[in-house]
Amino acid sequence: MGSAGALVGAGVLGGIGQWLAGPDVEASRRAIGPFRLAKRAPKIPAGADFAKAGTPTIITSNEDFYTIHTAFVVPRLRAEDWQLRIHGMVDNPMTLTYDDLRARPLVERTLTLACVSNPVGGDLISTANFVGVDLAEVLAEAGIRRGAEQLFSTSHDGFTAGTPIDVVTERDRGSMLAIGMNGVPLPVEHGFPVRMVVPGLYGFVSATKWLVDLEVTTWKARTPYWLPRGWAREAPVKTHSRIDTPRGEVKAGKVTVAGTAWAPHTGIEAVEVRVGEGDWQPAQLATEVSKDTWRMWRATVDLPSGTHRIACRATDRSGYTQTGEEAPVAPNGATGWHSIEVTAT
Ligand SMILES: Nc1nc2c(c(=O)[nH]1)N[C@H]1C(S)=C(S)[C@@H](COP(=O)(O)O)O[C@H]1N2
Ligand SMILES: [Mo]
Numbered sequence: 001m002g003s004a005g006a007l008v009g010a011g012v013l014g015g016i017g018q019w020l021a022g023p024d025v026e027a028s029r030r031a032i033g034p035f036r037l038a039k040r041a042p043k044i045p046a047g048a049d050f051a052k053a054g055t056p057t058i059i060t061s062n063e064d065f066y067t068i069h070t071a072f073v074v075p076r077l078r079a080e081d082w083q084l085r086i087h088g089m090v091d092n093p094m095t096l097t098y099d100d101l102r103a104r105p106l107v108e109r110t111l112t113l114a115c116v117s118n119p120v121g122g123d124l125i126s127t128a129n130f131v132g133v134d135l136a137e138v139l140a141e142a143g144i145r146r147g148a149e150q151l152f153s154t155s156h157d158g159f160t161a162g163t164p165i166d167v168v169t170e171r172d173r174g175s176m177l178a179i180g181m182n183g184v185p186l187p188v189e190h191g192f193p194v195r196m197v198v199p200g201l202y203g204f205v206s207a208t209k210w211l212v213d214l215e216v217t218t219w220k221a222r223t224p225y226w227l228p229r230g231w232a233r234e235a236p237v238k239t240h241s242r243i244d245t246p247r248g249e250v251k252a253g254k255v256t257v258a259g260t261a262w263a264p265h266t267g268i269e270a271v272e273v274r275v276g277e278g279d280w281q282p283a284q285l286a287t288e289v290s291k292d293t294w295r296m297w298r299a300t301v302d303l304p305s306g307t308h309r310i311a312c313r314a315t316d317r318s319g320y321t322q323t324g325e326e327a328p329v330a331p332n333g334a335t336g337w338h339s340i341e342v343t344a345t
Contacts, residue, residue: 025188028078032185038105041129047287048296053258054245055296058110058289060126062187068115068124068203069189070225075156075210079185079193084177088152088215091143098193101179104133109174109199112264112294114237116202117329121242121338125262127293130197131180136169138177144169144216152215152222153196153208162224163198163206164234165216173265174199174292177211199292200265202235202333232332239263239322241271241297241314242338252305252344257283258298259338263316267291270315273299275308283312291317303344311339 048058060066079098087093108131115124139151150162168175175198179186186192191209198206204226215222219233227233241261261268267288272280283299301310315321326336 023076023078023081025076025078025192028080029185029188029192032079035102035106035131035180037108037131039107041108041110042290044110044289045287048289050258050286050296050298053256053298055258055260055286055298056244056294058127058293058296059182060128062128062182062184062190065126065128065181065190066115066124067189068117069157069209070159071155071157074189076188077156077193077210077212082193082212084194084212084214086138086142086214086216088217089145089148090216091145092141094142096138098179101133101177101194106131106179107134107176108180109176109292110289111174111197111199111292112262113197113203113207114262114264116204116231116235116333118334119329120240120326120334120336121340125260125294128181129183130176130178132176132178132194132197135175135177135196135198136171136173139169139216142216147218148216149218150222152217152224153211154213154215155208156210156212159208160222160225161196161205161208162219162222162227162233163196163201167201168198200236202237204231205233205235230330235332237262237264238333238335239266239268239314239316239320240338241312241322243273243310243312243340246342247340249343249345250303252303254300255303255342255344256298256300257310257312258296259312260294261297261312261314262294263291263314263318264294265292267317268295268314269317269319271295271297271299271312272315273301273310273312275301275303275310280313303342305344307341307343309339309341311337313337
């Protein structure tokens with residue numbers, strides 16, 4: 001980690017942050033090599049997207065995966081220097097190194113991650129194949145004591161999140177200490193070397209990047225970063241749908257409307273569309289990948305010439321249908337139906 005190497009990095013990537021932070025993190029990433037997986041994610045089934053009609057693909061590339069963090073300069077931690085302390089209300093406090101994590105059974109899971117700041121119709125949502133260790137298993141080894149309420153996670157840059165202990169310890173939740181993303185070590189901006197991912201919860205309460213400390217504690221004892229800033233303590237991802245196509249002008253007649261719907265860890269049951277104040281009509285759903293991933297849909301609507309507003313709404317597997325009532329993103333996620341205006345000529 002000589003300063004000369006860091007300066008070269010700054011020149012190549014054009015980031016002063018690299019120069020400020022020093023360690024050659026890309027070299028550390030490159031040295032990691034392929035992961036040996038104990039369990040691969042099921043292959044994405046055929047027909048899981050309507051990308052030809054304009055929906056996203058199920059897997060978002062690492063380049064296109066949305067990025068949100070408070071850090072002005074992205075933390076640059078080398079895997080070989082990384083340690084995770086697990087402590088607080090546990091019987092067996094522990095400290096894990098990167099090699100400790102790699103030596104455990106590595107699982108791969110296809111998971112959709114969403115940001116609470118995503119406005120209706122927004123794109124702060126992506127899906128990746130995450131590789132890592134099962135967090136519930138690690139916490140079971142640590143031995144959670146009675147009375148514990150939150151898993152308080154701290155990033156190298158001081159960001160903190162509080163995740164309900166009953167959620168992260170659920171055996172079938174699939175919470176992870178993730179080290180890989182779409183076949184490679186986590187990109188630096190997505191939390192290298194290790195981050196948390198909890199299916200079904202917004203990132204700000206669960207997806208701590210550049211993770212260095214996990215404290216099992218009560219809600220009273222520790223206050224996560226966003227809580228005093230007007231955001232909620234507990235924040236499951238709200239059921240949503242979005243129209244991805246068409247945009248702008250279309251030819252009058254039969255028009256394909258297509259988009260995305262998500263209800264992470266619950267699953268999507270149905271999507272409906274309507275034109276103007278017309279009846280809701282069912283959309284065709286793409287093949288489901290799992291309840292933890294977004295689901296693509298399409299529908300054909302009849303558009304006479306003129307300007308139309310097209311809206312969509314999703315129903316999840318709990319039977320809940322998205323409310324049309326509009327709520328802002330704070331404190332726990334926007335609500336409302338996404339709609340677009342198209343002109344048919
Ligand atoms: N260290 C750190 N981790 C963080 C955040 C942050 O600001 N700092 N933001 C969280 C939020 S709000 C979201 S939505 C997700 C986004 O993860 P991504 O950038 O990989 O998409 O990271 C979470 N983890
Ligand atoms: Mo977020």
